[in-house]
Amino acid sequence: MPAISASAPAKGILFGEHAVVYGYPAIAVPVHQVSARAVVTPWIKGASGKIHIDAPQVGVDADLERLSQNDPLGAAVRGALNALGIQQPPAFKLRITSTIPLAAGLGSGAAVSVAIVRAVSAFLGSPSSDEQVSALAFEVEKLHHGTPSGIDNTVVTYGEPVYFVKDEAIQTFQVNKPFTLLIADTGIPSPTRIAVGDVRAGFQQEPERYKKIFEDIGDIAEKARKTIETGSNEALGELMDQNHSLLEKLGVSSPELDKLVSAAKQAGAKGAKLSGAGRGGNMIALAEEKQAEVKVALLAAGAKGVIQTVVQ
Ligand code: MEV
DSSP: OOOEEEEEEEEEEEEOTTGGGGTOOEEEEEEEEEEEEEEEEEOTTSOTTOEEEEEGGGTEEEEGGGSOTTOHHHHHHHHHHHHHTOSSOOOEEEEEEEOSOTTSSSOHHHHHHHHHHHHHHHHTTOOOOHHHHHHHHHHHHHHHHSSOOSHHHHHHHHOSOEEEOTTSOOEEOOOSSOEEEEEEEOSOOOOHHHHHHHHHHHHHHSHHHHHHHHHHHHHHHHHHHHHHHHTOHHHHHHHHHHHHHHHHHTTOOOHHHHHHHHHHHHTTOSEEEEESSOSSSEEEEEOSSOHHHHHHHHHHTTOSEEEEEEEO
16 A cells, blocks of 8 residues: 555635624635645554554654543544544554644634545545535534534545635635735634634624624625626724724734734735634735735734735
8 A cells, every 4th residue: 555645725715704603694614725734644554443643743642542532633533533434444554744834724624634534545445526525524623622613624535715604505605806915814723612612602692682693794705706706805904903893803913913903904904804713823815916015014013924926
């Protein structure tokens, strides 16, 4: 059996984070500049059924049986084996590496799960379909995030822009005119589970106020889809600004994110907003022109890194 590798990109949420957990639409895009990779090699001397997992960036170097049921890496491997009905696979070693910043709103957990499921299922001779890969990665997302919407595993699996509504079939759409995003990292890790949990607590306390904000965010995502389909990219910036203000009202922005958003706008970005769960993590800026200036401004305002990507 030859070695098999698989990879999956990061993701950025353009519109609709948090509201998407409550059934409103959201738009996400793959970010191919960074990715997670899983490599499976046969373990010639390993006893049948033995699996070794090595993920240096998260300090894992252990046999599968040593990882708890809640360990996301172990869960992705077990999910892939169970889906194939294989209990005693030929021994193999799995190495996982990633260039996606962790807990930064870029979907690193989902990308790692997708890469693992793809590599393990291909190694065992039955490559999983995208639908199966996404469903298995969703199960692992629940360990990471508690009540995920499923948007991260979906966009990361399919690797193209998606218009996503929870529990509905994936919808892809045409990007009429490609546009450039700059994605800037606050460097502050922000576990999605916590931000999502806080929004839920707020919603439980003030259901009417939160529902109105979710509805407004959903309307923006719907308008944004039409805007992208018709290529009116100017209008996209305004929608991003509106979406950011609503996320501030949900309490998921932070001084660092707001600082990056204002810096990007002042330097010429057409729109900017936090992206993902918020609090820390990343923000995105629509930089059709003045990309170099916006990048310099973001770094000067404290960004720990800036990724440039074209949505097409
Ligand atoms: C996280 O990338 C996006 C959130 O809306 C959570 C989710 O959709 O599961 C904050």
